[in-house]
Amino acid sequence: MRTNVSEGPGEVDLRPLSARSVVLSLLLGAQPPELPVRDLLRAVEPLGVAGSTLRAALSRMVAAGDLRSADAVYRLSDRLLERRRRQDAAVHPETRPWDGDWEMTVVTATGRGPAERAELRAELTALRLAELREGVWLRPANLLRPRPDELGAVARHFTTRPEEPARRLAADLWPLGTWAGTAEALLARITATADRPAERFTVLAAVVRHLLADPVLPPELLPADWPGPVLRAAYTRHRAELVAAVLGNPG
Numbered sequence: 001m002r003t004n005v006s007e008g009p010g011e012v013d014l015r016p017l018s019a020r021s022v023v024l025s026l027l028l029g030a031q032p033p034e035l036p037v038r039d040l041l042r043a044v045e046p047l048g049v050a051g052s053t054l055r056a057a058l059s060r061m062v063a064a065g066d067l068r069s070a071d072a073v074y075r076l077s078d079r080l081l082e083r084r085r086r087q088d089a090a091v092h093p094e095t096r097p098w099d100g101d102w103e104m105t106v107v108t109a110t111g112r113g114p115a116e117r118a119e120l121r122a123e124l125t126a127l128r129l130a131e132l133r134e135g136v137w138l139r140p141a142n143l144l145r146p147r148p149d150e151l152g153a154v155a156r157h158f159t160t161r162p163e164e165p166a167r168r169l170a171a172d173l174w175p176l177g178t179w180a181g182t183a184e185a186l187l188a189r190i191t192a193t194a195d196r197p198a199e200r201f202t203v204l205a206a207v208v209r210h211l212l213a214d215p216v217l218p219p220e221l222l223p224a225d226w227p228g229p230v231l232r233a234a235y236t237r238h239r240a241e242l243v244a245a246v247l248g249n250p251g
Contacts, residue, residue, distance in 0.1 A: 012185050014206050017198060019049050019057035021205060023067075027076050028084055029243030034075035043246045048198040089145070090126070091211045092232060098142040098218035100166070101159050107135040109154035120154060128215055130173035138173065140166070142218045170221040182210055183227040190238055200242055207235045 026043050027033045035043075037058070044054050058074060061067040068075045076084075105124060112120070121131075127147065129137035141159060151157075162169055170176070186207050193200040214228050222228075 011182060012189060012203075012206055013209060014202050017047065017049070017202055017205075019044070019053045020061060020066075022047050022049050022201065023054070023057060023061065023074075024076070024080065024084075025201070025239075026243060026247060027067075027074070029240070030247060032075070033081065034073055035247075037072045037074065039247070040074065042248075046197045046246055047201055087208070087212075091208060091235070093128075093216050094144040095142050095216065095218075096144055098140055098220060100161060101141040102162060102166075103129065103139050103141045103143075104158040104160045105129055105137040105151070105155050106158070107137075107155045112154075123148065123151070124155075126212070130215065132173065138162075138169075139215065140170070140218050140221065143216060167221050170215075170217055174215045174217070176215075176223065176226075179210075179214065180223070180225075180227055183231045186210060187227065187231060187234055190234055194238075197242060197246060200238065204235060204239050204242065207231060211235065 022044055023040065026040065027035060037055075040058075041051050041054060044051075058067065058069070062069050062074075065077055066080050068077055105127075107120065124131075124137050127139075127145070128143060129139045132138050138160075147157070186203065189203045190200065190207070193203055211228075211232060216228070219226075
């Protein structure tokens with residue numbers, strides 16, 4: 001059963017910009033992660049966010065604990081910085097050489113409601129595991145990332161070596177052709193929107209979502225022209241360029 005299926009080959013999931021996402025990206029691009037409101041107002045204009053919309057978003061984000069405000073300067077909260085650190089680690093995952101072993105997680109808890117089951121599936125998918133059959137999740141053991149402690153209450157973890165050829169098993173578990181086709185389409189969109197900041201911002205947000213669905217398989221199990229590393233490099237470069245362009249030299 002394939003779990004990482006989203007759009008079809010070459011289809012791009014573009015979503016409208018929200019003022020909140022724009023503010024977060026701009027603050028995360030600033031060092032330190034804080035900006036006066038006047039610089040935020042100037043920076044969001046080329047991204048299509050009106051001043052009144054920005055001020056309303058800032059108020060909501062302060063009330064929600066996403067931002068701290070003092071003397072008309074807005075700074076990311078520690079909670080948001082930590083969440084972004086986790087997302088950055090997911091976009092740029094740490095790997096190790098693969099020795100042929102696979103991780104296997106077997107769900108052992110019973111009697112859970114639909115919401116709990118959906119939450120667990122989302123958590124296992126975020127760990128880049130794929131479901132072989134109900135309750136049995138696999139992936140090559142080449143990723144270095146922490147496993148949430150709470151998983152120990154609902155699942156057991158093993159190391160295994162399936163008898164089935166690894167490339168065939170990986171192809172059964174993940175829609176590699178679909179993922180690669182969308183990655184190529186996103187790369188083309190990044191290039192096409194280089195002179196349109198608002199559109200490029202939207203495309204880069206779609207790139208993040210797509211990279212989070214990358215199975216990050218060992219090179220031995222991937223096609224030779226796998227676009228994952230190229231997409232990661234393009235995202236990193238273009239995001240830095242975009243944030244620098246819209247922020248200019250705030251002061």
